[in-house]
Amino acid sequence: MTVSLKDVAERAGVSIKTVSNVVNNYRHVTPAMRARVQLAIDELGYRPNLTARHLRKGRTGIIALAVPELGNPYFAELAGSVIDVAAEHEYTVLLDHTGGRREQEVLVSQGFRARVIDGLILSPIELETEDLLGRDQDAPLVLLGEREYDLPYDHIAIDNVAAARMAVRHLLGLGRSTIAFLGARTDRVNEPSHLRLRGWRAELKAAGLPAPDSLIAPTGGWDHANGADAMNQLLDSGVTPDAVFAYNDLIAIGAMRVLSERGLRVPEDVAVVGFDDITEGRYGAVTLTTISPDKQTIARLAVRSVVNRLLGTGDPVGNGSRELRADFRLVERESTLGRRQDGR
Amino acid sequence: MTVSLKDVAERAGVSIKTVSNVVNNYRHVTPAMRARVQLAIDELGYRPNLTARHLRKGRTGIIALAVPELGNPYFAELAGSVIDVAAEHEYTVLLDHTGGRREQEVLVSQGFRARVIDGLILSPIELETEDLLGRDQDAPLVLLGEREYDLPYDHIAIDNVAAARMAVRHLLGLGRSTIAFLGARTDRVNEPSHLRLRGWRAELKAAGLPAPDSLIAPTGGWDHANGADAMNQLLDSGVTPDAVFAYNDLIAIGAMRVLSERGLRVPEDVAVVGFDDITEGRYGAVTLTTISPDKQTIARLAVRSVVNRLLGTGDPVGNGSRELRADFRLVERESTLGRRQDGR
DNA sequence: CCCAATCTGTACAACGTTATATACGTTGCG
DNA sequence: CGCAACGTATATAACGTTGTACAGATTGGG
Known part of the structure; x- marks a missing residue:
């Protein structure tokens, strides 16, 4: 059923290795020979067995x-x-x-x-x-x-810290001062490197604002449902922020749903910024301002x-680690700026 | 660096095949031999080379x-x-x-x-x-x-036809009569098997309603943007349906965004049904009624x-084709029923 | 206690490919 | 013209694994 180099070699009347050379574009093959072998390859419909190739290589x-x-x-x-x-x-x-x-x-x-x-x-x-x-x-x-x-x-x-700071700075620039953080991890004993939370803290501190734990809503996971839960818990705890910075877009969108359910307007009452720039954030009733990596x-x-x-x-050190940074930018949309009047 | 059966065999002082037998839980290996070989395996940290195994098998x-x-x-x-x-x-x-x-x-x-x-x-x-x-x-x-x-x-x-019919029936049951279809394919010469469109036609016909082409909005693809474009085109063409059935959820959500931008309320002015039941549909400002496969x-x-x-x-015929059906159901949400009053 | 049957382990070949070494032409140059 | 250098094709040996065939050891039954 499956045709191998051997079959092609027999048909073309050459050695196996010659066929291999043709297949691999080895330099020293005469055009005549190449054509002859190629013909046999085409006639038999030969396709290399990658498993064997990989074993060898x-x-x-x-x-x-x-x-x-x-x-x-x-x-x-x-x-x-x-x-x-x-x-x-x-x-x-x-x-x-x-x-x-x-x-x-x-x-x-x-x-x-x-x-x-x-x-x-x-x-x-x-x-x-x-x-x-x-x-x-x-x-x-x-x-x-x-x-x-x-x-x-x-x-x-x-740079997650810088990105988080940019998001918070954007909210501060809009005059918001009670900025909650949604999506802290709670399931770990030793505090993980939670860079986005760190950025939130740093930017608030730089603005001379408090960053109390009461503004931090932990989540068990990172999807819509977790964002909705966290938002509900935050509001139920008596805190009503005028802005929310979420660990990611899914959490932000889940939170926006809850805000809407509880009669709070986005962004008039609460501005929201997410993280990831997923397509979904561009098509909600209120489009989502977010960090776009x-x-x-x-x-x-x-x-x-x-x-x-x-x-x-490309790796002179051979074994060392490198920190490679990708760019990001803040995409400003309706969840912080509001909807434009023309409706389109 | 990488340790093979041969290395283990040498260390244990047995043949390669015996090691292979141990690895593969071959029956006829004495416990003593098994233990001895296993020790060598553990000491050397042997892991089978799957490429070789696969070539052989x-x-x-x-x-x-x-x-x-x-x-x-x-x-x-x-x-x-x-x-x-x-x-x-x-x-x-x-x-x-x-x-x-x-x-x-x-x-x-x-x-x-x-x-x-x-x-x-x-x-x-x-x-x-x-x-x-x-x-x-x-x-x-x-x-x-x-x-x-x-x-x-x-x-x-x-059963795409049945699912589409169920979606349209749901809309008809809510008193809607001008039901658009969003997401027809247009880029193909011969009419493709477009089962969901077929279901839409069939159900409208069964209800004694017309299914004019003017209610069908073609799309070039299947994401939010295509849904938004199609909705805009439909409305620009002068047609204002009281319901929309979309080929999938992304198109439906893109369409809802446009409806909102143009001042049409969902579901009061236009009810919307999607297809796929993606998580996204459960967390918009208006949650999406959809077919859930x-x-x-x-x-x-x-x-x-x-x-x-x-x-x-499990395949007595050996070569025949089979049509295997999975279930589906209609999930009714706010885009057809409206938001419940309690807000939660 | 012997022979057959079974159990246990081994040697060898194969899966399909590429690398190495080599043989055989052909060319180039002094 | 002779010899080195090169170009072209081949034979052989791997890569690491498992299947087959078999040899030696052990067991069981008569």
């Missing part, structure tokens, strides 16, 4: 991308970009999701979920430094996202980092 | 899932389910997206984008029957979604179909 041409949750459009959109960029480098992407659970993240980092990969791009949530210390995989690893590790792996992210660049840097380490190029 | 343990666009939450959520179900069967999922472009879909179906796979689950948009006739791949293929093909491949979908079942049926064909079981 020691590479599979597959890199894995592990994100917390595909249901979050930010990660789905990012995954799409990674797939496209990887394709440019002739790599295929194997996509996995961890649910943001530490156990799954460890399994993925150790290569247990997908063991046929050349490299790995991981966006961790709960993973700890110690989980990676014992990593014995030779496949290069690149880390994505907000968490900080002191480890010899490349890390790609935007450059996903294209993140995807590009991540894939390049893995590919370069695989090729052994 | 002729399978890779990877199935591909190709969807039009990961940015569409419906496909992202579906992909998440497929990954989980595949993991239960010890398969890993390689995710690809086609952009809904015929060319890409053909490449994927021929296995050119990812050539290391045992099977393929494809959700086509533009793919034609003839594109699959010449398929010479031995990897089993399963088709997902609305399109209909007369080909020896399993096809998994909900059973994604879990779709994922389960798709993976099972591929796996069964790979195992050569």
